[in-house]
Amino acid sequence: MAKRKINSxxxxxxxxxxxxxxxxxxxxxxxxxxxxxxFLLLDDFGSRYPHxxxxxxxxxxxxxxxxxxxxxxxxxxxxxxxxxxxxxRSGDLQWMTAGSGIFHAEMPKPTVxxxxxxxIQDPENRGLQLWINLPARLKMTTPMYxxxxxxxxxxxxxxxxxxxxxxxxxxxxxxxxxxxxxxxxNASVLAQDVTYMELIMPPNVNFSxxxxxxxxxxxxxxxxxxxxxxxxxxxxxxxxxxGLFNREGTSVNFRTSERSARVIFLAGRPIxxxxxxxxxxxxxxxxxxxxxxxxxxxxxxxxHKATEVDDITS
Numbered sequence: 001m002a003k004r005k006i007n008s009x010x011x012x013x014x015x016x017x018x019x020x021x022x023x024x025x026x027x028x029x030x031x032x033x034x035x036x037x038x039f040l041l042l043d044d045f046g047s048r049y050p051h052x053x054x055x056x057x058x059x060x061x062x063x064x065x066x067x068x069x070x071x072x073x074x075x076x077x078x079x080x081x082x083x084x085x086x087x088x089r090s091g092d093l094q095w096m097t098a099g100s101g102i103f104h105a106e107m108p109k110p111t112v113x114x115x116x117x118x119x120i121q122d123p124e125n126r127g128l129q130l131w132i133n134l135p136a137r138l139k140m141t142t143p144m145y146x147x148x149x150x151x152x153x154x155x156x157x158x159x160x161x162x163x164x165x166x167x168x169x170x171x172x173x174x175x176x177x178x179x180x181x182x183x184x185x186n187a188s189v190l191a192q193d194v195t196y197m198e199l200i201m202p203p204n205v206n207f208s209x210x211x212x213x214x215x216x217x218x219x220x221x222x223x224x225x226x227x228x229x230x231x232x233x234x235x236x237x238x239x240x241x242x243g244l245f246n247r248e249g250t251s252v253n254f255r256t257s258e259r260s261a262r263v264i265f266l267a268g269r270p271i272x273x274x275x276x277x278x279x280x281x282x283x284x285x286x287x288x289x290x291x292x293x294x295x296x297x298x299x300x301x302x303x304h305k306a307t308e309v310d311d312i313t314s
Contacts, residue, residue, distance in 0.1 A: 001251035002251065003249055004217065004248065005246055006237075006245060009235065009243055010241065012024045012025055012026045012044065018057035018058065018106075019055035023043045024044040024240050025041070026042040026044060027041065036244065037216060038133045038188060038194070038269070039132055039266055040065060041131040042242070043128065043129045044222070045125075045127055046073070046108065046124070054109070057107065058105050060104070062101070063099070063100065063102075064098065064134060064292075065132060065133050066098065066131070066187060066188050067094075068096075068167075071089060071092050072090065072091075073124050073126040074089075074122070074124060074125030075110070078094065080104045081104065081302055082306060084145060084308050088147070091149075091151075092147065092150050094145060094147050094148075095145075095146045095148065095186045097134075097144040097186050097187050097188075099141040099143045100139075100140040100304055108125045110125060128220075130196075133271055133275070134191070135273060138187050139284070139288075144186065144187075144306055144307045144309070146184060146308075147308070148184060153166070154181070156180050157175070160202075162207055163199070163201075164199055166180050167182045167183075168185070168189045169181075169196060184196070188268070192269045192270075194268040195265070196264070198263070198265075199264075201224075203258050204258065205255060205256055206255040207253070209251070210250055211249075212269070214270070215270070216247065216269075217252050218267075219242065219243045219263050220263060220266075221240060221242075222264060224239060224259045224261030224262060224263075225257070225259060225261060227254065227255050247270075278293075
């Protein structure tokens, strides 16, 4: 299998989203979207200080793509304009298809647990939100929420000690299992063959994964650092940065050095369509964007009540 090389390293930067929440934007620029296609944006949000995140992400629209919210620590309380609501807790994920249009709020909260008669608050909140584009034929599909609880995320340990949590896609060579499949099969997974996995890697181990020729593949470093091939040598992918591989070859490889690492690995077939993107709406043409914002002003944006599948296991 021909090994892929790193095309570029995308450095994250701090920005404000929602009502003033500090986030690290791993990537998310309309001018780069053709390189990361079908992935549009990845935000790393949260803080140890509640005043930096409690303002949250109040009511806002989405149309034309999917969001994947992964709560690493703390809680995210969500509510939809059609009445859907719930709480995502540490380790939970929500894979939401905005499709024809949703209007919702996402509010990070600290974890509160009871110890006897006392309530103990853990102030830290941390999570990731990924945006995945949809092809033109699915832009206006019926909205859907799929919630995957922590205890139902498939996980396994590879021979070299790497712990895998698989949300979407498939990984082979699992000791005692052979292969492992992720339970999420939302629109982008079916249409673009998307893979989404988290890896917890001990020091001095290598991860190798087969990717189809022409597919996009990238790795985001949540904690630690990685080494990956670029040219004749390896390049360091530092914490909170993204390594974007080229699309030639069928084998993605990266490794840890003396430090352990926690990473998100993504792969998927590029859509290769025009992208018209402004704020929370991603369409194919400027006319479609104008229509979407006009419908927002006129109160006609949400066309269908979303469906919801809670606590999916398969």
